[in-house]
Amino acid sequence: MSRIFATSIVARHSIAENSVEVVFDRPPGFEYRSGQYIQLGLRSLLHRDAKGPSRVLSVSTSPHDTATVAVAFRESDSGFKRTLRQLAPGSEVLIEGPHGFYTLPRELTRPLVLVAGGIGVVPYVSMLRYLTEWGIRIPVPMTLLYANGTIERAAYLDELRKTATRAPGFVLRHRIGLIDRNFLERNVHDPRGCAWHVSGPPAMVCHVRNLLFHLRVDEARICYEEFSGY
Template sequence: MTSTPVRLQRREEVAHGTMAFHFDKPAGFAFKPGQAIDLILQDPAVAGTDSGRHAFSIVSAPHQDELVVATRMRDSAFKNALSRLPVGGAAAIEGPFGSLTLHNKQDRAAVLLAGGIGITPFMSMLQHAAHGALKQRLLLLYSNRRPEDSAFLAELQRLEGENPSFRLIATMTQMEASHLPWMGERGKIDEALLKRVTEGLANPVYYVAGPPAMVAGLRATLEQAGVDDDDIRSEDFYGY
């Protein structure tokens, strides 16, 4: 696959320990909301090695004039190199790829289940839906330890206000460690919560994204709730 050069426009912290990186979007680059790219760095410490590239879901939507990715800033060769990339610095991308995209039948609701940084493909979907004023019913269940750890939470709350077809259910699992107030749900996404918030949705399709253990647990929860495996689509996020 041919790589395409990009340059870093800016970076920002979107949650505690989580950074978003904004790159220019190459002319003619097209993708579907929910797809991913490989980001390739030219830092001498990682260039030309397996540590020089990383797959990221695209946070931005197709109508936007930038490509945005987000990641938890752990101590790895790639992420250390990414943290050193200056504004204006050169990188490259390959893609897009991935099949975690919304189904075409808009009369069927979409239930999105995200854990932590698994929110990234859903950000693209939800921004695209708001921009296009899609009538498809969208429900996001978003689980984090604390509000401080919840990437793009304010942006999601804004999107909920803009799109009457979108509902956000954010839940926190470790509020005892938080310094911020929280009036929303608490605890993990379980069968009881799922059944309560999805009541009345027409024949939904379920999408799950997050760390592998969480994805496996949520798939099991969905199956226990009686969701057919054919109506579940998932993506594991390794190394985020």
């Protein structure tokens, strides 16, 4: 159930060029599933922002992590993000949530393909942390197809590469540039037999949706998360 929680900033670190993860104390009672998002609110803005003092952001931590909860985003000149970059550890923020249904299927019965454009990788980072932190065996083959404009902007790439070497059943395929049909066909041998998650900026999600349509993947097997605002 969605509620509003007051909490404070613990840390902030770079996860790629122009990309930041901000970590908060996990408020007691804040329960979520990997893949869900929150509305993050700032008490006051240091810079004007026409969209106001809050944004919708996916959670990057694992629900197993009882101490902290984190979000990650691309930096921009919006008043919200400029303020969030400047707030000192200890500053109070508001978390409203959790929201969304972009979670792992409760029953994993077929190979799962996760497709991420840029910062759209955040929900998958939470899912993979959740599955691997406690040594849970990934129950079905899982492939992450991850695309970025440049290698420098590939958030969490080192962590994902380490996960791929440690977690049997998990394969990472990273690409510089757009996800195209050739990339899908090279890395997914039976597209119609898989369950699909597609996450990223709306234009990227729309593009991959068209590719899957042409590969005749059943719409019922595809989940989408559009990071509107990009």
